[in-house]
Amino acid sequence: MKSGNDMKAHSKTYGSFIGMLKWAIPVIAIIAAVVVILISG
Secondary structure (H helix, E strand, O other), X not given: OOOOOOHHHHHHHXXXXXXXXXXXXXXXXXXXXXXXXXXXX
């Protein structure tokens, strides 16, 4: 049975997740702003 202490894989996965999050949050905010502008206009 494998031990759950694969820090290299964990660090790579976490880094990828944070990198995607840095792009996803502003994109979602822009989409939400556009939708609010379209609804209110």
